Each structure stands twice: as structure tokens, then as C-alpha cells.
Amino acid sequence: MLFAFICTDKPGHLNVRMETRPAHVEHLxxxxxxxTLKIAGPFLDADGKPCGSLVIVKADSIEAAQAIADADPYTKAGLFETVEVKPYNWVFNNPEA
Incomplete structure (x- = not known):
């Protein structure tokens, strides 16, 4: 099953994102x-700067997906204000469909 992580950065934490990015990319x-990883990338603010993340993973359960989200270096560094983990149904342009 697929799960989407909808992550919102804490205000004023761009430096945390940039400092942690190498470890985050290694994790992904x-x-x-x-x-496990299907899609990942940042949300952008009005100035084109990263302000959150969308990550879609394949996992056996929402608990397993939450564990993946919790293991992300961005999460461990305290970058995110919120992280929502939601089941996701990839309908259009899914290469595995």
C-alpha cells in the first residue's frame, strides 16, 4: 500500500533543512x-524556497509508514512543524498500474 507524508516546515527553519539535506537525500x-520510495520532493513558498515535503512510500501498514517518516533525518532534526501520514491511491500516471 502507498502512503503520503505531507510535511510542513517550521517557520524560519530553512537553515535546518539545508544543513540536514545531505543526510535526508542519503536516506531517500x-x-x-x-x-520503498515512490515520489519525493519539496513544497515551495512564494519565493521558490523549500517550505515542506511530499514523500510517497510503499509500506505494509500505516505504522510501518509512520516509522519510515520518523526515521527521516529532517524529522529527527526537528525541521517539520507537522507530518501527516495518509494512505494514498496513485490513480493517474502510475508506472506500476
């Missing part, structure tokens, strides 16, 4: 190599 590369 590992998930990608395992076949």
Missing part, C-alpha cells in the same frame, strides 16, 4: 534502492 536514496 536508500529507500529508493529498496523500492
Amino acid at each position: 536514496n536508500k529507500l529508493n534502492a529498496e523500492g
Whole structure:
């Protein structure tokens, strides 16, 4: 099953995002190599600067998806104000459909 992580950065935390980005990308590369990661990228503010993230993963349960979200270096660094983990149904342009 797929799960979407809808993450909102804490205001004024762009420096935390940038400092933690190498570890975050390494984490996503590992998930990608395992076949767990499906989509990932930042939300952008009006100035084109990152202000949140959308990550979609494949997991067996919402608990397993939450554990993946909790393991993200951005989460561990305290970047996010909120992280929603929601079941997701990829209908259009899903390469696995």
C-alpha cells in the first residue's frame, strides 16, 4: 500500500533543512534502492524556497509508514512543524498500474 507524508516546515527553519539535506537525500536514496520510495520532493513558498515535503512510500501498514517518516533525518532534526501520514491511491500516471 502507498502512503503520503505531507510535511510542513517550521517557520524560519530553512537553515535546518539545508544543513540536514545531505543526510535526508542519503536516506531517500536508500529507500529508493529498496523500492520503498515512490515520489519525493519539496513544497515551495512564494519565493521558490523549500517550505515542506511530499514523500510517497510503499509500506505494509500505516505504522510501518509512520516509522519510515520518523526515521527521516529532517524529522529527527526537528525541521517539520507537522507530518501527516495518509494512505494514498496513485490513480493517474502510475508506472506500476
